[in-house]
Amino acid sequence: MAKLANYFISGVWKDSNDNITHVLLHMVNDDNSFQYGVKTTESVAINLIKQRNTIxxxxxxxxxxxxxxxxxxxxxxxxxxxxxxANATQKDNLDNAINMSSIRRD
Structure with a gap:
């Protein structure tokens, strides 16, 4: 089976304006299993996409x-x-990801 993606996102942290600040990012192994999630800023995830990684x-x-x-x-x-x-909303839209906001951002 081909590798599904380089990374998975399973959760998000949002600010008071409902914008994503961090994501729970999992590195995907060659067999499509994945590692424990690491809290990562939204900008790091965007940079991974810019570097041609799939998420x-x-x-x-x-x-x-x-x-x-x-x-x-x-x-x-x-x-x-x-x-x-893609839609007309000018905000993040990973709405089906687990909302991790009750977990500390530190």
Whole structure:
């Protein structure tokens, strides 16, 4: 089986304006298993995409993880945002990722 992506995103942290500040990023192994997530800034994830890495979302669908959409980014009003589906919203839209905001950002 071909490698599905270089990284998966399973969760997000958002600020008070509902913008993503950090993501829970998992490195994908050659056999499509993946490593523990690492809290990473949104800008690091965007830079990984710019370096031609592929990122997909994953969601927990008991008893297994479900592979979601491909993640990309857009530049709007001099700010870059992570995206899964292009639309007119000028904000991040990884809405199906687990909201990790109750977990400390430190």
């Amino acid at each position: 997909k979302t994953i969601t927990w669908g008991y008893p297994n993880w479900q592979i979601g959409a491909s993640v990309t980014y857009v530049n709007s009003n001099n700010r870059e945002y992570l995206r899964t589906v």
